[in-house]
Amino acid sequence: MKKTQALLSLLLAILLCGSLFSCTDAPDSPPTMSSSSLPDEPQTDDWTTSPSGVSAIRTALSDAFSRIGTDILFSEEYDTTADYALTYDEIRTLLSACEYNVYKLSSVEVTYKQHYVGSFKNIVSLADAIVTRMINNYKMAAVTADEEILTTTLVNCYLNAIGDKYGAYYSEADQPSYEENITGTYSGIGVSVTLTASGYIEVLNVFPDTPAIEAGLMPGDLFVAVGGEDIAELGYYPAIEKMRGEVGTAVSFTVERDGKRIDMTVTRAIVTEKVVYHSVLDGDVGYIRITSFDKNTYAQFVSAYTALCAQGIDSIVFDLRANPGGLLDSVVAVLEYILPAGEIVHLNYKTKSYTVSTVLNLVGKSDPNYAAYLDGYLNDHKIDLPMVVLTNEYTASAGELFTGALRDYDAKGKIDATVMGTTTYGKGVGQSGMQNILKVDQEGNTDGSLLSLTTFYYTPPYSGNYDGVGITPDVTVELSETAKSINIYKLTYADDAQLQAAHNALKDR
DSSP states (O other), X not given: OHHHHHTOOOOOOOOSSOSXXXXXXXXXXXXXXXXXXXXXXXXXXXXXOOSSOHHHHHHXXXXXXXXXXXXXXXXXXXXXXXXXXXXXXXXXXXXXXXXXXHHHHHHHHHHHHHHOOSOOOOTGGGHHHHHHHHHHHSOHHHHTTSHHHHHHHHHHHHHHHHTOTXXXXXXXXXXXXXXHHHHTXXXXXXXXXXXXXXXXXXEEEEOTXXXXXXXXXXXXXXXXXXXXXXXXXXXXXXXHHHHOOOTXXXXXXXXXXXXXXXXXXXXXXXXXXXXXXXXXXXXXEEEEEEOOBSTTHHHHHXXXXXHHHHTTOSEEEEEOTTXXXXXXXXXXXXXXXXXXXXXXXXXXXXXXXXXXXXXXXXXXXXXXTHHHHHHHHHHTOOOOSOEEEEEXXXXXXXXXXXXXXXXXXXXXXXXXXXXXXXXXXXXXEEEEEEXXXXXXXXXXXXXXXXXXXXXXXXXXXXXXXXXXXXOOOSEEOOOOHHHHTSOGGGOOGGGOHHHHHHHHXXXXX
């Protein structure tokens, strides 16, 4: 364990939600899994000697800029009539007048060369692809507003062009919200929400001991305005951004309930996101839904399971449907609580591999959960009840590791677990977040920006990697077409054929 901990580097994790809300159906939100360990890789002493080189990068991008409108064109889907659309000449003019940080681009390239587990390609070879993505997917007047924005855009287009669909770049200004996302504790009002077809934002759950519950917000309430602006016109993410703010400050919004509109003003406070929900189904069958794996999941899971045991359950359903993933140490801790002692996950980095058998392989004493993790390790807890894991096509990453680990241990005859539902998403890679490593000038100074890139494959204890394939359940159960059109968090038991099947499989035993 000490040897593994010696290899730890600072990294953070990507969760899919914003810092105000827990987003259960946010548009274009990728599933995630982030590691708490990164092997020591040899760093380039002369960082400016990147695979391409600083001068070569600048030359390649300048050449690509000059060919916008000839070789580099808008896609067929690009709306040239939109109010933000510019002509090729206007785009070239804006780019010629705006600087970008080529040293940071070079540093990003170096980092990908050293750590990326996918197929590496340098910036020079991808220059045309980078610029094509930029003109087709960004509002160019905004992109060229200043050096930092253009640099950020070029970095993100490189990540996309190289094929790292889970990679992400965060400027120094983005760090506060990023850290809120990974911890599950943030400044907000305390609700989980979903985007509706109307463009408004519906409340799914109201967390206990939060400003939202004190203000009287209820599941089913519809956020229709914030700060006097209509949310459907403002847009989902801008609306969430307007709701964010410092602890102790006020936010005003309007909700619709039973056809009536109610104006509210709520004071933001520190909120701990609720990610584990539990209940008892008929026949002493326990039910635990895990919506994501963050720093709060382990404690909430143990609390939920303990409460269910006190109510006399004799079997349990773990609902991982629509669980997009989260922190590696979080899911490992939960699995360590459920499984007998043994292997939990194998991590395969670019040059090294590790087998993790305890969450203590991944965290040090400074971790806020260390004492709880240590207690779980020393007591070697195991759940001996019959179990069913529910999955669907949105069960991803850490949610899939949870599923695969339980199925592997069942195959070994060490636990009794069945996977039911539909095939999972298929994300068997994880990301590492590297901060204060990207150079910004010739002297090699850094800023607080953070690069998250795909650095490892992970596999369950005894089965293979499922990236791009997913995990096929032991028993396939489809929802009805009507049920498929309903948000999974709003399905009633009567409409939920998957939950019914899991329930019946356990209560009939």
